[in-house]
Amino acid sequence: MLNDRKKRVLQAIVxxxxxxxxxxxxxxxIEKEHLQYSSxxxxxxxxxxxxxxxxxxxxxxxxxxxxxxxxRYYVDELLKDDNISMEEIKYISEKLxxxxxxxxxxxxxxxxxxxxxxHYTTVSIGPKTKTQLIKELKFVLxxxxxxxxxxxxNTEMIKETIIKFEEDINExxxxxxxxxxxxxxxxxxxxxIDRPLEExxxxxxxxSVKVIKPIIEQIKKVLEQEDQLYLKGANNAxxxxxxxxxxxAKNFINVLDxxxxxxxxxxxxxxxxxxxxxxxxxxxxxxxxFSVVTFRHKIGNKDMGTIGIIGPKRMxxxxxxxxxxxxxxxxxxx
Amino acid sequence: MLNDRKKRVLQAIVxxxxxxxxxxxxxxxIEKEHLQYSSxxxxxxxxxxxxxxxxxxxxxxxxxxxxxxxxRYYVDELLKDDNISMEEIKYISEKLxxxxxxxxxxxxxxxxxxxxxxHYTTVSIGPKTKTQLIKELKFVLxxxxxxxxxxxxNTEMIKETIIKFEEDINExxxxxxxxxxxxxxxxxxxxxIDRPLEExxxxxxxxSVKVIKPIIEQIKKVLEQEDQLYLKGANNAxxxxxxxxxxxAKNFINVLDxxxxxxxxxxxxxxxxxxxxxxxxxxxxxxxxFSVVTFRHKIGNKDMGTIGIIGPKRMxxxxxxxxxxxxxxxxxxx
DNA sequence: TTTTAGCACTCTTTGTATTTGATTGCTAAC
DNA sequence: GTTAGCAATCAAATACAAAGAGTGCTAAAA
Numbered sequence: 182m183l184n185d186r187k188k189r190v191l192q193a194i195v196x197x198x199x200x201x202x203x204x205x206x207x208x209x210x211i212e213k214e215h216l217q218y219s220s221x222x223x224x225x226x227x228x229x230x231x232x233x234x235x236x237x238x239x240x241x242x243x244x245x246x247x248x249x250x251x252x253r254y255y256v257d258e259l260l261k262d263d264n265i266s267m268e269e270i271k272y273i274s275e276k277l278x279x280x281x282x283x284x285x286x287x288x289x290x291x292x293x294x295x296x297x298x299x300h301y302t303t304v305s306i307g308p309k310t311k312t313q314l315i316k317e318l319k320f321v322l323x324x325x326x327x328x329x330x331x332x333x334x335n336t337e338m339i340k341e342t343i344i345k346f347e348e349d350i351n352e353x354x355x356x357x358x359x360x361x362x363x364x365x366x367x368x369x370x371x372x373x374i375d376r377p378l379e380e381x382x383x384x385x386x387x388x389s390v391k392v393i394k395p396i397i398e399q400i401k402k403v404l405e406q407e408d409q410l411y412l413k414g415a416n417n418a419x420x421x422x423x424x425x426x427x428x429x430a431k432n433f434i435n436v437l438d439x440x441x442x443x444x445x446x447x448x449x450x451x452x453x454x455x456x457x458x459x460x461x462x463x464x465x466x467x468x469x470x471f472s473v474v475t476f477r478h479k480i481g482n483k484d485m486g487t488i489g490i491i492g493p494k495r496m497x498x499x500x501x502x503x504x505x506x507x508x509x510x511x512x513x514x515x
Numbered sequence: 516m517l518n519d520r521k522k523r524v525l526q527a528i529v530x531x532x533x534x535x536x537x538x539x540x541x542x543x544x545i546e547k548e549h550l551q552y553s554s555x556x557x558x559x560x561x562x563x564x565x566x567x568x569x570x571x572x573x574x575x576x577x578x579x580x581x582x583x584x585x586x587r588y589y590v591d592e593l594l595k596d597d598n599i600s601m602e603e604i605k606y607i608s609e610k611l612x613x614x615x616x617x618x619x620x621x622x623x624x625x626x627x628x629x630x631x632x633x634h635y636t637t638v639s640i641g642p643k644t645k646t647q648l649i650k651e652l653k654f655v656l657x658x659x660x661x662x663x664x665x666x667x668x669n670t671e672m673i674k675e676t677i678i679k680f681e682e683d684i685n686e687x688x689x690x691x692x693x694x695x696x697x698x699x700x701x702x703x704x705x706x707x708i709d710r711p712l713e714e715x716x717x718x719x720x721x722x723s724v725k726v727i728k729p730i731i732e733q734i735k736k737v738l739e740q741e742d743q744l745y746l747k748g749a750n751n752a753x754x755x756x757x758x759x760x761x762x763x764a765k766n767f768i769n770v771l772d773x774x775x776x777x778x779x780x781x782x783x784x785x786x787x788x789x790x791x792x793x794x795x796x797x798x799x800x801x802x803x804x805f806s807v808v809t810f811r812h813k814i815g816n817k818d819m820g821t822i823g824i825i826g827p828k829r830m831x832x833x834x835x836x837x838x839x840x841x842x843x844x845x846x847x848x849x
Numbered sequence: 850t851t852t853t854a855g856c857a858c859t860c861t862t863t864g865t866a867t868t869t870g871a872t873t874g875c876t877a878a879c
Numbered sequence: 880g881t882t883a884g885c886a887a888t889c890a891a892a893t894a895c896a897a898a899g900a901g902t903g904c905t906a907a908a909a
Contacts, residue, residue, distance in 0.1 A: 206901055219853050224902065242859045242901045282677045282733075321655050321665065329665060329673070333657060341663075341675050343616045399616075416772040419765045427761060431753045434768075438750040540872060553882050558873065576872045576888045 183254075189214070190226045191235055192259045195247045199497050202422040204244030249460045249494065252472075256457050256498050264503040269298050273504070277511055284308060284338055288486030289411050291478065291508060295488060296414035298504050301496070304443050305411045305488040308336050310404055312484075315366045320359040320396075325349035330400055335368075336483050342403040347391050358396065361385055410440055423493045429470065436467050436491070446473055447487040454479070455505050460494045472496045476505045478512055517588075523548070524560045525569055526593045529581045533831050536756040538578030583794045583828065586806075590791050590832050598837040603632050607838070611845055618642060618672055622820030623745050625812065625842060629822060630748035632838050635830070638777050639745045639822040642670050644738055646818075649700045654693040659683035664734060669702075670817050676737040681725050692730065695719055744774055757827045763804065770801050770825070780807055781821040788813070789839050794828045806830045810839045812846055 183191070193214045197205045207220040207227060216223065227245050230236045235251035238244075247255065276294040281287045285307035292305035313334040321329045326349060332340045361382060382393050415437055424430045436442060442465055449464060458473045472494045478485045490501055517525070527548045531539045541554040541561060550557065561579050564570045569585035572578075581589065610628040615621045619641035626639035647668040655663045660683060666674045695716060716727050749771055758764045770776060776799055783798060792807045806828045812819045824835055 204901090208901080220901095221853050221855090221903095222851085225852090228903075238902085240860055242903095243861080244901065282679060317657070319655055319657065319663075321653055323651070323653070323665070323667060323673075329653075329675075331655065331657070331663060331675075339657075339663070339677060341665075343673060345616060416765075416768045419761075419768055425761060427753075427759060427764070430761070430764060431750075434750045434753055538872095542872080554872095555874095555882050555884090556880085559881085562874075572873085574889055575874095577890080578872070 195255045206244035264499040292488045301490045301492040307486045344399045529589045540578035598833040626822045635824045635826040636748045641820045678733045
């Protein structure tokens with residue numbers, strides 16, 4: 182579709198613009214890229230690239246910036262995904278090799294590492310609670326009116342919650358309940374905890390409503406509560422020149438504050454491990470001025486959490502994707 | 516020290532400036548406050564108030580704004596602390612009366628409520644882990660290589676952590692260890708878990724280092740890890756006119772990102788429940804352009820968590836303090 | 850046919866005056 | 880003790896000019 186020179190020009194413009202945030206002129210290009218052509222030749226190529234929608238101008242006599250279509254072509258065809266230095270490799274390895282006990286923490290650590298290496302803002306979320314199976318339930322009596330319920334899922338996620346009672350209960354009762362609940366819930370999806378279960382338990386056990394109800398309610402509450410989002414490096418955004426516009430900055434902060442939005446973005450990822458959404462490609466209106474790269478970490482086909490980078494359209498896609506690919510490989514090795 | 520009219524002028528200027536964020540002119544003042552004096556008289560009073568350092572000008576022919584000294588006098592002498600509406604009272608009551616199981620969550624809910632009512636940014640932190648006593652330890656075997664340790668403190672704070680082993684252990688061992696650890700640690704400050712304890716346990720129990728060491732290490736790790744900060748309403752700051760200056764906005768975001776800073780601020784509170792730090796009164800260089808109001812929630816003399824509001828010096832101290840005082844009363848009633 | 854030199858044209862950026870309007874401080878009168 | 884009145888001050892808005900960077904296009908060179 183594009184001849185080699187055009188590809189080279191487009192790639193150079195994207196990379197130069199990512200670096201400088203200034204429209205790229207024909208002169209700047211031949212200097213930076215040591216192109217063996219005159220500026221007039223490059224200008225002609227740039228005019229062509231603009232004609233097919235890969236470049237834009239900010240005004241008639243300005244240099245060019247990539248259009249969203251230009252970024253897309255760059256990401257799909259031109260981008261190098263080994264743009265990662267020895268220092269970065271070392272840093273990432275060390276970060277990921279520190280012992281992490283819980284998967285949710287692993288997602289956090291990974292997100293935080295990505296943010297630190299790329300200097301972009303990351304958001305992350307652990308494995309989706311609702312779709313998981315209950316591997317085991319453990320009840321521990323803390324005092325006669327307080328019990329801790331521990332829920333272990335098939336992805337080794339562990340959730341704890343405290344349950345308070347209005348009457349005293351004893352160890353024996355806890356044991357029975359633990360047995361009954363496990364009997365009924367083991368290997369079930371978390372959403373099993375519903376009305377019929379409640380009635381079943383009332384029938385099987387002779388314990389009062391005052392004992393069974395708080396347990397069911399609290400477990401339900403824990404499982405239904407939104408999975409917690411983790412945000413890292415939001416302040417980095419303010420070092421980017423596009424955030425000199427207060428409006429953009431405000432917009433950005435507001436997007437990060439909209440948990441529903443962020444969650445949707447993280448869940449929207451397709452089959453791929455890594456997905457790139459550039460500007461208008463984002464479903465959500467509020468994100469159309471930004472680019473989002475999502476990274477889904479899986480073991481087999483078990484979802485282990487998703488991480489998203491939210492940044493300007495002028496994002497260093499090459500660096501971001503290189504880092505994610507490296508981390509992906511590293512995680513599979515663990 | 517100040518005559519009544521001066522007090523009235525100072526109070527009016529603070530309140531007007533808090534509202535409008537514009538320097539207050541003598542003319543605006545007589546209009547808004549229905550003062551029975553001419554603008555020239557008010558100008559004389561304003562000149563006097565400036566002479567003693569309670570007011571400032573942004574340039575020679577501008578209206579006046581309060582100085583930090585002015586705010587301080589306002590907070591100490593003029594401020595009304597019943598500046599709270601029926602709607603706000605209702606909203607706060609409902610928020611605080613929803614059942615909360617853990618103290619850390621109570622601190623979060625409170626912080627979030629304060630942010631929602633005042634529209635300022637709040638940061639909060641639960642009761643300080645390190646200074647608490649261990650009330651009880653519970654070990655629960657999850658599988659032969661994995662155990663959950665539950666630590667209950669004297670303020671009913673509950674911390675859980677997962678411990679992984681490199682060799683299988685059984686229920687019996689867990690029971691023994693649970694007994695031994697409790698024996699040694701009950702009613703001790705959390706920092707007791709030190710070298711001598713470790714040796715004691717090796718001696719008393721015949722279990723291998725591979726079993727005991729991970730437990731001690733992991734418990735230590737949990738107790739030493741920073742107490743988690745909770746941030747709410749950061750985006751509200753961007754609606755304030757002072758944040759139209761990108762530099763201020765950036766500064767603000769950076770402060771919020773500096774956990775050490777924020778933590779120090781929350782801990783710096785004195786004996787009082789509510790403390791106000793205006794601009795330069797803040798110990799930390801980075802906060803000298805902001806005002807901070809901290810609110811410490813105690814039951815008896817047990818610290819139950821601290822909440823801080825970080826906002827512009829032009830803060831609505833009256834609203835903030837009124838809300839905090841009301842919440843404080845409410846919490847004591849619970 | 851491809852490439853390039855050259856130049857007119859466009860538009861942003863920067864700098865400089867000029868004007869407008871709000872507000873004060875001070876003086877003299879009430 | 881209070882106030883009217885007025886010169887003085889300064890920020891903010893407006894207007895204009897000059898400089899500079901970059902393009903598009905034409906015609907010539909390769």
